[in-house]
Amino acid sequence: MVKVEFFGIYRLSYKMSSWEVDAHSISDLLKKLSKKFPVFTYKELKNSVIMVNDVNFLHLKKYKTKLCDGDSVFIMSPASGG
Amino acid sequence: MATKLGAYAGKVLKINLSDQTVSEYPITDDDRKKYLGGKILAARIIYDFIKGPIDPLSEENVIVVSTSPLNGTGSPSSSRFNVSAISPLTGILTSSNCGGTFGLSLKRAGYDAIIITGKSPSLTYLEITENGVKFNDASHLKNMLTGQAQQAIDGKSGKLVIGPAGENLVRYACAVSDDRAAGRGGIGAVMGSKNLKAITAYGVMQQPIYNADKLAKLKKKWTKRLKSHPLTGKQLPMLGTGALLSVMNQKNLLATKNFNTGKFEDFRKISGEEMAEKYLVKNNGCITCPIRCARVVNLDGKNIKGPEVEIMGLMGANILNNDLKKIIEWNYELDELGMDTISTAGTIAFAMELNEKGMWDCGLSFGKVDNITDTLKEIAYNTTEVGKKLAKGARELSKMFGGQEFCMQSKGMELSAYEPRAAVGQGLGYSVANRGGCHLNAGYAVVLEGLGLSVDPYTTRGKAQLAIMFQNLMEGASAGGSCLFTTYAFFPFFLMSKPNSIVTKLVNFLFPYFGPVIKIANKFPDILHLNLTSMLPHPVAITYATGMKYKMGDLMKAGSRGFNLERLINTKLGISQKDDKLPKRLTDEEQIKGDKRTKVPQEKLKRQFYKGRGWDENGMVKLSTLRYLGIDKLDDDPIYTRPLEEQGVVKVIAPKSIRKSIKKHIGS
Numbered sequence: 001m002v003k004v005e006f007f008g009i010y011r012l013s014y015k016m017s018s019w020e021v022d023a024h025s026i027s028d029l030l031k032k033l034s035k036k037f038p039v040f041t042y043k044e045l046k047n048s049v050i051m052v053n054d055v056n057f058l059h060l061k062k063y064k065t066k067l068c069d070g071d072s073v074f075i076m077s078p079a080s081g082g
Numbered sequence: 083m084a085t086k087l088g089a090y091a092g093k094v095l096k097i098n099l100s101d102q103t104v105s106e107y108p109i110t111d112d113d114r115k116k117y118l119g120g121k122i123l124a125a126r127i128i129y130d131f132i133k134g135p136i137d138p139l140s141e142e143n144v145i146v147v148s149t150s151p152l153n154g155t156g157s158p159s160s161s162r163f164n165v166s167a168i169s170p171l172t173g174i175l176t177s178s179n180c181g182g183t184f185g186l187s188l189k190r191a192g193y194d195a196i197i198i199t200g201k202s203p204s205l206t207y208l209e210i211t212e213n214g215v216k217f218n219d220a221s222h223l224k225n226m227l228t229g230q231a232q233q234a235i236d237g238k239s240g241k242l243v244i245g246p247a248g249e250n251l252v253r254y255a256c257a258v259s260d261d262r263a264a265g266r267g268g269i270g271a272v273m274g275s276k277n278l279k280a281i282t283a284y285g286v287m288q289q290p291i292y293n294a295d296k297l298a299k300l301k302k303k304w305t306k307r308l309k310s311h312p313l314t315g316k317q318l319p320m321l322g323t324g325a326l327l328s329v330m331n332q333k334n335l336l337a338t339k340n341f342n343t344g345k346f347e348d349f350r351k352i353s354g355e356e357m358a359e360k361y362l363v364k365n366n367g368c369i370t371c372p373i374r375c376a377r378v379v380n381l382d383g384k385n386i387k388g389p390e391v392e393i394m395g396l397m398g399a400n401i402l403n404n405d406l407k408k409i410i411e412w413n414y415e416l417d418e419l420g421m422d423t424i425s426t427a428g429t430i431a432f433a434m435e436l437n438e439k440g441m442w443d444c445g446l447s448f449g450k451v452d453n454i455t456d457t458l459k460e461i462a463y464n465t466t467e468v469g470k471k472l473a474k475g476a477r478e479l480s481k482m483f484g485g486q487e488f489c490m491q492s493k494g495m496e497l498s499a500y501e502p503r504a505a506v507g508q509g510l511g512y513s514v515a516n517r518g519g520c521h522l523n524a525g526y527a528v529v530l531e532g533l534g535l536s537v538d539p540y541t542t543r544g545k546a547q548l549a550i551m552f553q554n555l556m557e558g559a560s561a562g563g564s565c566l567f568t569t570y571a572f573f574p575f576f577l578m579s580k581p582n583s584i585v586t587k588l589v590n591f592l593f594p595y596f597g598p599v600i601k602i603a604n605k606f607p608d609i610l611h612l613n614l615t616s617m618l619p620h621p622v623a624i625t626y627a628t629g630m631k632y633k634m635g636d637l638m639k640a641g642s643r644g645f646n647l648e649r650l651i652n653t654k655l656g657i658s659q660k661d662d663k664l665p666k667r668l669t670d671e672e673q674i675k676g677d678k679r680t681k682v683p684q685e686k687l688k689r690q691f692y693k694g695r696g697w698d699e700n701g702m703v704k705l706s707t708l709r710y711l712g713i714d715k716l717d718d719d720p721i722y723t724r725p726l727e728e729q730g731v732v733k734v735i736a737p738k739s740i741r742k743s744i745k746k747h748i749g750s
Contacts, residue, residue: 007328007329007353007355008317008321008325008328008329008355009316009317009320009321011355011359012320012321012355012358012359017350017355017359046582047579047580047581047582049329049581049582050582051332054332056536058582058587062582074332076328076329076332077312077316077317077325078312078578078579078580078581
């Protein structure tokens, strides 16, 4: 399972600080998130700042970044500096 | 009327507390055009009074409380006013911006600014109305907390008061208006040294607007932009400035354990998100502000003002405290006692490290929170030896006990919560800021380097120019009367709302390379003879409000004039390049061991900054720079030597048709 933590407007909008999901990539995670909690669409979530194990996913493989069991993903508001 | 411009009250008062006399001060419309208002006008006034170093707590010091042209015009986020004086914390100029109602009330009473000199023989409060100034006995307000004192003063007036800390000359005591503070630099102590407990202002005067119709349309558009911007429309209203804390932690920007590192393990427990979920009652804002970044929180059944990100970081991560409730409690207590939250927190963190290193047995330790509440009172009331020493600020402590290399201050002012080794442009700003280690006067480059955009935080390329540009912009916006958060909307929406797009990545990458272009614009702002109304509505609003033809370049030039004028005052007070520095921890020690990028390359950045500013190698403003900014002959023209009649010769700049509109407005 991947541990997802929400920050900024996401945490307030989802009304939860974390969520656990079985996802194999960031793209997969965002799709599952938008389906399970349709507060934000997949397209909207693509504009969030995403950190995988403390590294901005832009420095990895963006939406194709692979996720493994035990990985930590932060999803932060867009206006948090990319 | 003493001004032919719209939006100004047209009158500045000089109040001498020693002999209780009041006179009008001869500010002209030429001054208003050059120095706008707020902190820049205050610097121009103070320049004439300061010949060399003074004891800031003596009656030689001068306090200038100044409003700005946009105050009272209903422009978004435009109720800010300024208080300037020579700081007892730093010994140099300080200017504190405040969002309370006092500024607006002062203007309604018919005054653009007041200059307070001398010292009252006993505790007094000033009552300013359209009819003049009344000197009242304030013995019944003695030692009152700021909230109590405001309640004790009757009436609908705007109030500016000090608490026990100001009366007891704590060097970082602040002045409070409503629940907002003129926080930094010890304005409260200067008021206390003059036996001035409070100032109230009341009036119903409405200044005429040069072009009320156009200003109304602009205000509508401006408000809409602020409300739809990701930062000012969503993040700040929903989470307040506390929203930044989690981001700061992720980017190694959260000062932790007296700036030993930039990450705090327990950041979640002291974050803006935590505050919103557990304590937030509603958001709040200054008059006319659509952003509404202030927090109202519930603490044990009582609704009080919530903390800002700076104290959340400095009284949280920086002292290894993970109890948000304590931070809320201390924040409230500090406002009531009348002490600057940033300097108090920075001084306490330094004392903790001194104690940890065995250099001062003060009883304060990292992670130990049970004695902090008492310590705050000991500082404010000067009741213990430890409290008395802490009341002098971190720099004075380092003179007593050593530890300069980890004393987190610049020019005597404690640094804000942003760890600059992960944002070197911010580090440069801290070292060259006029009031000392202030994140705003620094140019707030950290917004580009991680909090808003993601420009490479470690490169030195272009950083000096970016710092200068944002210093000028913020000086100008502040002097105009706008909250600095309105300058956030300067950045196009997509850069903030689409951080992962190729365009945003490209802009982040290219930003430092714009340095040479920005350098030209910084040196010769006149070339920006245009207005980009959607990005920077401030000069357009000033034009519509006052009738002065302000363009983007004029605002930047006024900002540059202000920054250089403040530097001139500071150089009279002994400041030079030797003082533009950070503690060695930040310049010589890597934040992340083994990563050479993670320290502030201060000397290199400073050289670039001086060149960009038009200063010499010793940090003195060059004559050519002064000449370009029109402040090279100030010594030949002290304002106080001018006859008041001079105001009558100022030319009306409004065309006939517009003058008619002003007349019509006055008539209505």
